[in-house]
Amino acid sequence: MRITAASLGGFRNLQDQSFEFSPRVNLVLGRNGEGKTNLLEALNWFALGRSHRGSKAEEMVAFDGESLHVSLEVADDRGQVLHCEFGLDKRGGRRLRLDGEAVVKRADLVGRLSTVFFNPESVELVRGGPQARRQFVDQGWSETDPVYLNNLTHFQRAMKQKTGLLRDLKKGFLDYGAAREELTAWNREIAGYAAEVCLGRRQYTELLTPYADTVHRALANADKRLEFVYQPSLECLKKPAQNTHLADDIFNEFDYITESEIKRGRPLAGPQLDDCLVRLDGLDLRTFGSQGETRTAAISLILARSDVMFERRQIRPVLFFDDIFSELDGERTRRLQELAAKLHQVFIATARRDDVAGWHPDGLKAWRVQGGQFTELED
Numbered sequence: 001m002r003i004t005a006a007s008l009g010g011f012r013n014l015q016d017q018s019f020e021f022s023p024r025v026n027l028v029l030g031r032n033g034e035g036k037t038n039l040l041e042a043l044n045w046f047a048l049g050r051s052h053r054g055s056k057a058e059e060m061v062a063f064d065g066e067s068l069h070v071s072l073e074v075a076d077d078r079g080q081v082l083h084c085e086f087g088l089d090k091r092g093g094r095r096l097r098l099d100g101e102a103v104v105k106r107a108d109l110v111g112r113l114s115t116v117f118f119n120p121e122s123v124e125l126v127r128g129g130p131q132a133r134r135q136f137v138d139q140g141w142s143e144t145d146p147v148y149l150n151n152l153t154h155f156q157r158a159m160k161q162k163t164g165l166l167r168d169l170k171k172g173f174l175d176y177g178a179a180r181e182e183l184t185a186w187n188r189e190i191a192g193y194a195a196e197v198c199l200g201r202r203q204y205t206e207l208l209t210p211y212a213d214t215v216h217r218a219l220a221n222a223d224k225r226l227e228f229v230y231q232p233s234l235e236c237l238k239k240p241a242q243n244t245h246l247a248d249d250i251f252n253e254f255d256y257i258t259e260s261e262i263k264r265g266r267p268l269a270g271p272q273l274d275d276c277l278v279r280l281d282g283l284d285l286r287t288f289g290s291q292g293e294t295r296t297a298a299i300s301l302i303l304a305r306s307d308v309m310f311e312r313r314q315i316r317p318v319l320f321f322d323d324i325f326s327e328l329d330g331e332r333t334r335r336l337q338e339l340a341a342k343l344h345q346v347f348i349a350t351a352r353r354d355d356v357a358g359w360h361p362d363g364l365k366a367w368r369v370q371g372g373q374f375t376e377l378e379d
Helices: 036-048 120-127 130-144 146-170 176-220 246-256 258-264 291-313 330-343
Strands: 002-009 017-020 025-029 067-075 081-089 094-098 115-118 226-231 275-280 318-322 346-350 364-370 373-377
Touching: 002 036, 017 373, 025 036, 036 067, 036 081, 036 115, 036 318, 036 346, 115 291, 120 130, 120 291, 130 146, 130 176, 130 275, 130 291, 146 176, 146 258, 176 226, 176 246, 176 258, 176 275, 176 291, 176 330, 226 291, 246 258, 275 291, 291 330, 330 346
Parallel strands: 025 346, 025 364, 115 318, 318 346
Antiparallel strands: 002 017, 002 067, 067 081, 081 094, 226 275, 364 373
């Protein structure tokens, strides 16, 4: 997959400008705060239907503007071209189009533009809390399996209803008998979706691990095994795999703790409490990993997502590297650059020319940004 061209207007501090990109390596140089990350954010937005930085629409619209507009030309690996457009305004309006057709639901964007993003916060995949790892698994598997995305969406909606019911029941706003009966109904519905979510997470981590291990060995140049192991929170999933009646087992576990949930006013079990363990030669990197080990492991896991996507959908996602090389030594930096550019279109944003010094990949295009204005550099 390739982003072949883009046109931006009113996006953060960026001057209105059009780009034609290399299908191989695109380099953006500039000091911090000049607009490097903003460009990558604009190009990546359509892949998620939101900012990877968690920014609100009004934060992305230029300070003195009312709205923004970004259009992309995307080519898949078969050469088919897709025209993607999105517009946002400070009042919360949003306009999405694919080949001129309006897109109503954000879920319809999943997989249309496939990307993988690396930035200094990527290390949180290993060092951070369970939520980062759940989101990583959910996003990666949703991009490759629409059925999983559907089950995850329904699970989250049903869990939100259950959470509200428990909260209101604890506060005494509801009749106990009617609310208890309603909770049983929600638990039955949630259990069915939870079973599919848990099985999907387990399948994804099992698919990802060998790819991540291969990438890690190449980056670290070391014979150490990297593992990404699913850690379910539900007791019935910790037993040897018996998936025939998994939804019933989950419902029974929910039902057993319902009174405790009512007393506390919140759900106490379910996939929303899952985690994944990142191990290097059997050691938990979150506890025992050095800074270099955790960063290399995080990069390996994130890059392995692209291999799973290719295995399942025959798509190579676009890779974005946002100021990550300063945290790696020279050898690992060069191995990562070569490994990424071999099969993917790559966008690299860096404030340090030294990060790419001596590297001359085929098809390189480069820009320097200053005050939101991009100038294409000559070879």
